[in-house]
Amino acid sequence: xxxxxxxxxxxxxxxxxxxxxxxxxxxxxxxxxxxxxxxxxxxxxxxxxxxxxxxxxxxxxxxxxxxxxxxxxxxxxxxxxxxxxxxxxxxxxxxxxxxxxxxxxxxxxxxxxxxxxxxxxxxxxxxxxxxxxxxxxxxxxxxxxxxxxxxxxxxxxxxxxxxxxxxxxxxxxxxxxxxxxxxxxxxxxxxxxxxxxxxxx
Amino acid sequence: xxxxxxxxxxxxxxxxxxxxxxxxxxxxxxxxxxxxxxxxxxxxxxxxxxxxxxxxxxxxxxxxxxxxxxxxxxxxxxxxxxxxxxxxxxxxxxxxxxxxxxxxxxxxxxxxxxxxxxxxxxxxxxxxxxxxxxxxxxxxxxxxxxxxxxxxxxxxxxxxxxxxxxxxxxxxxxxxxxxxxxxxxxxxxxxxxxxxxxxxx
Numbered sequence: 001x002x003x004x005x006x007x008x009x010x011x012x013x014x015x016x017x018x019x020x021x022x023x024x025x026x027x028x029x030x031x032x033x034x035x036x037x038x039x040x041x042x043x044x045x046x047x048x049x050x051x052x053x054x055x056x057x058x059x060x061x062x063x064x065x066x067x068x069x070x071x072x073x074x075x076x077x078x079x080x081x082x083x084x085x086x087x088x089x090x091x092x093x094x095x096x097x098x099x100x101x102x103x104x105x106x107x108x109x110x111x112x113x114x115x116x117x118x119x120x121x122x123x124x125x126x127x128x129x130x131x132x133x134x135x136x137x138x139x140x141x142x143x144x145x146x147x148x149x150x151x152x153x154x155x156x157x158x159x160x161x162x163x164x165x166x167x168x169x170x171x172x173x174x175x176x177x178x179x180x181x182x183x184x185x186x187x188x189x190x191x192x193x194x195x196x197x198x199x200x201x
Numbered sequence: 202x203x204x205x206x207x208x209x210x211x212x213x214x215x216x217x218x219x220x221x222x223x224x225x226x227x228x229x230x231x232x233x234x235x236x237x238x239x240x241x242x243x244x245x246x247x248x249x250x251x252x253x254x255x256x257x258x259x260x261x262x263x264x265x266x267x268x269x270x271x272x273x274x275x276x277x278x279x280x281x282x283x284x285x286x287x288x289x290x291x292x293x294x295x296x297x298x299x300x301x302x303x304x305x306x307x308x309x310x311x312x313x314x315x316x317x318x319x320x321x322x323x324x325x326x327x328x329x330x331x332x333x334x335x336x337x338x339x340x341x342x343x344x345x346x347x348x349x350x351x352x353x354x355x356x357x358x359x360x361x362x363x364x365x366x367x368x369x370x371x372x373x374x375x376x377x378x379x380x381x382x383x384x385x386x387x388x389x390x391x392x393x394x395x396x397x398x399x400x401x402x
Contacts, residue, residue, distance in 0.1 A: 030317060112313030114374065116231060128375050156387050159372065159379065166371030167364030173315065174329050174367070178360065186357050193394045 013051050016041050017065060020058045025102035029059060029109045060123055063110060067127035074134030083141035084148060084197055087161075088188065090135070094165050095187065099180040104172045111169075131165075132158045139195075149196030161191065214252050217242050218266060221259045226303035230260060230310045261324055264311060268328035275335030285348035285398055288339045288362075289389065295366050296388065300381040305373045312370075332366075333359045340396075350397030362392065 019041035023032040034055055038048050052058045073090070080086035097103045114121035136158035143150040164187065171178040191197070220242035224233040235256055239249050253259045274291070281287035298304045315322040337359035344351040365388065372379040392398070 028317060108316055111371070111374065112316045115309055115313045116229060125375055125377065156384075159376070159384070160368075160387055160391055162375075163365065163368030163372050165368075166375070167361075167366075167368030170312070170367030170371060171360065171364050173312065174326055174363075175360070176326070183357075183360070186361055190361055190391075190395045193397070194391045196394070 012043075012047075013061075016043065016048055016051055017058065017062055021062060021102070021106060024059075024062075024109060025105055028105070029055070029113060056117070056119070059110070059113065059120060062106070063120065063123045063127065067123070067130060070127060070134075071130055074130065074137075077134065078137060080138075082147075083138045083145070084195075087135065087138045087142065088191070090138075091161075091165075091187065091191065092184065095168065095180050095184045098168050098172055104169060107169050108173045128162065132162050135161050142195075142197075147198055152195065157195070160194070164191065213244075213248075214262075217244065217249055217252055218259065218263055222263060222303070222307060225260075225263075225310060226306055229306070230256070230314060257318070257320070260311070260314065260321060263307070264321065264324045264328065268324070268331060271328060271335075272331055275331070275338075278335065279338060281339075283348070284339045284342035284346070285396075288336065288343065289392070291336070291339070292362070292366070292388065292392065293385065296369065296381050296385045299369050299373055305370060308370050309374045329363060333363050336362050343396075343398075348399055353396065358396070361395070365392065 016037065020032070020037045023036045023040055026032075027036070032055070034045065034048070037055075037058065038045050041048065052061065073093070077083075077086040077090065097107075110120065110124065114124050132155070136154040139148065139152070139154040139157055142148045143152070143154065168180060168183075168187065171183075172180060217238065221233070221238045224237045224241055227233075228237070233256070235246065235249070238256075238259065239246050242249065253262065274294070278284075278287040278291065298308075311321065311325065315325050333356070337355040340349065340353070340355040340358055343349045344353070344355065369381060369384075369388065372384075373381060
């Protein structure tokens with residue numbers, strides 16, 4: 001009987017996803033053919049097909065991977081001593097992602113794809129809910145220890161922090177002169193004032 | 202000699218654009234065929250083709266029309282007595298557009314299209330520059346008459362107000378429970394705090 005080695009299986013899956021992400025970053029979803037991904041991964045089409053039956057399945061897996069990484073990140077922050085500093089750290093990590101052309105391109109392509117693909121939209125919405133819940137958790141703790149204005153509704157506030165993050169990526173897409181790293185202080189000022197946050201320690 | 206009646210020409214052009222916008226709202230850019238637009242406008246393909254040689258040309262014309270309407274709107278605000286109230290009025294108008302499924306769908310489809318079409322991206326970037334310049338003008342006047350924190354850089358601040366607007370549309374796309382009209386007070390609070398604005402009169 002043929003058995004599947006789960007470690008090898010996961011490694012091959014990861015190899016395909018890395019190859020796909022690199023192709024998508026260069027050529028976008030629509031400019032990338034499955035054959036490009038196979039060539040980049042150094043695998044035969046039959047072998048890649050065994051892991052992912054379509055380009056759609058690869059895109060979906062990349063979104064799930066992104067969601068899993070964000071979930072790990074948020075889980076690690078739930079025990080952070082200073083929830084406000086943890087929130088600003090999270091926003092800073094997102095700014096760094098927006099400044100990475102490969103990641104930003106993938107995020108924008110994914111958002112565009114969601115406009116025409118309900119499954120992709122549902123996966124993105126799930127990641128988004130998890131991100132907002134994580135941010136709301138940090139806001140609750142920050143309000144409880146006096147770090148931010150406690151009269152703000154944490155869920156509604158988390159929604160608008162998510163909107164800032166969306167806006168950050170949209171700026172990258174729309175304005176060729178928008179440089180996320182240079183803009184980070186302005187975003188921090190905006191959030192500090194919105195949250196009625198105590199000055200950074 | 203055959204002459205062109207400019208009034209009739211403009212009216213026909215408008216009729217095609219209205220028909221196209223209605224089709225796009227229902228089926229998206231990619232789900233709409235040129236034949237759908239002709240049928241909706243009650244015109245023959247040859248007649249429509251005389252005005253717009255392609256679906257791309259129709260999309261481009263809709264973006265130019267949107268830009269012209271925004272420019273008119275911004276021009277009217279340059280003489281507003283209370284620039285801060287004018288800015289909040291403008292944001293309110295945008296919230297109403299985001300709450301209109303037809304407009305929001307068109308805006309999101311357009312943003313997605315810009316990811317793969319440089320001409321569409323350039324038209325959107327031009328509209329965006331004009332919007333930011335208009336907002337920065339209102340901010341300069343509001344700062345001069347003591348309505349907002351005068352230490353904020355008007356251009357950088359306008360960029361982040363544009364990011365809010367992008368974020369608003371992105372929320373509509375991502376979160377099925379996000380209702381722009383219900384969210385308007387939170388956006389207003391966010392902007393009031395960010396701008397260090399005096400309380401509304």
